[in-house]
Amino acid sequence: MSVSLHIPGVSVDFTPSHTRNPQAFPLNLWYVAALSKEVNSERPLARRFLNEPVVLFRTADGAVAAVEDRCCHRHLPLSNGTLEADGIRCGYHGMLYNREGQCTEIPGQDKVPAKARVHAYVVQEVDSLVWIWFGSERDSQPDCPPPSYPVHSSPEYVWDGDVFHYQAPFQLIHDNLLDLSHLGYVHLQTIGGNARIHMNAEQKVEANGNEVLVKRYMRDSVPPPTYTAVWPFAGKVDRWQEILFTPNHLRIWTGAVDVNTDDLDDPQRGGFHMRGYHAITPETETSSHYLWTMATNPQDNREEVLAAVIQQTAFTFQEDKVVIEAQYNNMKQFAGEPMVDIHVDVGPNRARRIMEQLKQ
Structure with missing residues (x-):
C-alpha cells in the first residue's frame, strides 16, 4: 500500500x-x-x-x-x-x-x-x-530463545570472524555451503585438494525436522594447503566435512587426522579441526549479509595459528563470493532457462524445501 x-x-x-x-x-x-x-x-x-x-x-x-x-x-x-x-x-x-x-x-x-x-x-x-x-507481525514476541553456540566459549578452541556483504539472494549462499564438492575447483590454494576426490567423496544426507545434516568423508587423501600450514600431518589424511543446516545459519565442522589413526564417526576424534559458523541474513530479496566465525584447535602458538586460519578462511570466502555473485548475475541473464540437478545437490535441495515451507 x-x-x-x-x-x-x-x-x-x-x-x-x-x-x-x-x-x-x-x-x-x-x-x-x-x-x-x-x-x-x-x-x-x-x-x-x-x-x-x-x-x-x-x-x-x-x-x-x-x-x-x-x-x-x-x-x-x-x-x-x-x-x-x-x-x-x-x-x-x-x-x-x-x-x-x-x-x-x-x-x-x-x-x-x-x-x-x-x-x-x-x-x-x-x-x-x-x-x-x-515475526509475522511487527510486534510479535519470540516463542523460543536464540540458538546457542558453545564453541565460542570452549577452551579447546580459539576463534574470530568477520562479515561479508553479497549482491546475491541468501539461498544461493546456503546452496554453496551445503555442497562442499566445489572446494577442489574453487579453493585450490587453501582448503581445496584433489577435485576428483571431492566429487567422489563418501556422502550421507540426513533430514530431521527443520535440520539437514550432510556428512562427507575423504579417506586416504592429500591434506590441502591450509591444513598442512598449521598442523604437523605425517602424510596422507582421513578428512571429514560435517554440515548442519538450520534455517538461516549453518555449522560446518571440517578437519583431518593422519590416515587410519582415528574413527571419523567418533565425536571426540583428534587431529586438526575447523569449526565454522555461517549466519546468512537477507538484506533484501537480492542481497545478503554473511556473518561468519571460524574456530580451530592449535596444539601450540594458538594466536599465530588462529591468525593464519582466519586469513586463509577470509580468502576462501572471498573466492566463494566472486563465484556466487557471478552465478547470480548469469542466472538473471538466463532467466527461465532450466538448471539440471546432480548428485551433490541433495543437501541444498532439502534445505530449500525447508525454507519454502517456513514461508507458508
Whole structure:
C-alpha cells in the first residue's frame, strides 16, 4: 500500500515496511544481526534486514539495542546520529531515543508526545552473536530463545570472524555451503585438494525436522594447503566435512587426522579441526549479509595459528563470493532457462524445501 507523507511544500510517496511479506522471507525466526564485537557504545551500526532499515547500538550498561533507522520527526537515519549513555540522538534536531524506541528528549521542548517513537526490535546476545527476531507481525514476541553456540566459549578452541556483504539472494549462499564438492575447483590454494576426490567423496544426507545434516568423508587423501600450514600431518589424511543446516545459519565442522589413526564417526576424534559458523541474513530479496566465525584447535602458538586460519578462511570466502555473485548475475541473464540437478545437490535441495515451507 502506497502512503503519501505531506510536509508543507513537500509531498513524498512511499511504501511502508510495517507489513511483512511472508512470501519473501521465512518469518517467526531469529536472524543473526551482528557479531558482538561489531556493536559498541561509540558509534551506531546501520544494517538492513529483510528489507527493513535497522540501527544497532549499545547503551552505557552494555545492553544491545536495535531500533528502526529513522527519526520520527523528519526521517533522518538515526545511524547518522550519535550515541549517549541512555540511547541514540538524531543528528538533525537532537531528539533522543532509548532502547525501546521511545523519544525521551526533544531539545527546546518540554513535552515529548507519546507518539514520538520508532519501532524497537527484540534482540538478544548469545555466545558473542547478536540475534534479532522477525515475526509475522511487527510486534510479535519470540516463542523460543536464540540458538546457542558453545564453541565460542570452549577452551579447546580459539576463534574470530568477520562479515561479508553479497549482491546475491541468501539461498544461493546456503546452496554453496551445503555442497562442499566445489572446494577442489574453487579453493585450490587453501582448503581445496584433489577435485576428483571431492566429487567422489563418501556422502550421507540426513533430514530431521527443520535440520539437514550432510556428512562427507575423504579417506586416504592429500591434506590441502591450509591444513598442512598449521598442523604437523605425517602424510596422507582421513578428512571429514560435517554440515548442519538450520534455517538461516549453518555449522560446518571440517578437519583431518593422519590416515587410519582415528574413527571419523567418533565425536571426540583428534587431529586438526575447523569449526565454522555461517549466519546468512537477507538484506533484501537480492542481497545478503554473511556473518561468519571460524574456530580451530592449535596444539601450540594458538594466536599465530588462529591468525593464519582466519586469513586463509577470509580468502576462501572471498573466492566463494566472486563465484556466487557471478552465478547470480548469469542466472538473471538466463532467466527461465532450466538448471539440471546432480548428485551433490541433495543437501541444498532439502534445505530449500525447508525454507519454502517456513514461508507458508
